[in-house]
Amino acid sequence: AQSVTQLGSHVSVSEGALVLLRCNYSSSVPPYLFWYVQYPNQGLQLLLKYTSAATLVKGINGFEAEFKKSETSFHLTKPSAHMSDAAEYFCAVSDLGAAGNKLTFGGGTRVLVKP
């Protein structure tokens, strides 16, 4: 069974500072990995995805993530936080099988950006 662990349910950063959100996964097959963002009262929006191509993945809004197989990690970073980055972020791994492509999510990390 696949699982995802996000270290830190809440992260507080200052505007302009580095954002680092940690994600570790376990998977018995080569994984597809995703980061989603959820703004208040909205659905989940895909930030970026890893599907076995380049290990450094660039996404929307200046975010990027690096797949490290040896560490089973897929941490999300952004060099300079904006106030608009305040949201909840979810890491997910895909179980891409013949039956479907269900996502297994981590617990989420809520980001607070301080002025």
Place this chain on the structure above:
Amino acid sequence: EPEVTQTPSHQVTQMGQEVILRCVPISNHLYFYWYRQILGQKVEFLVSFYNNEISEKSEIFDDQFSVERPDGSNFTLKIRSTKLEDSAMYFCASTGTLAGEQYFGPGTRLTVT
């Protein structure tokens, strides 16, 4: 930009009542999903649906739950006899290909009293 829509945004129901949560996936998508998130917990997979049948379901998706695509545009989740523990945010998602990005709707918050 096409989007997944869900209605209602908030549903309050009494324990034991039936509820139907509605989703309109993106029009040319073929794979459909329901997930739920109990307050303070992880987003959990419930069921996937393709070619008018369930392709995979989780342990949560017991006999009280059913899904249907009644008219080629809507995708519904029915809970036959709601329990207090069914209170959660329910998300619908769709994708055009098996490995494609899943597009999520804004969710329906179900409150069972």
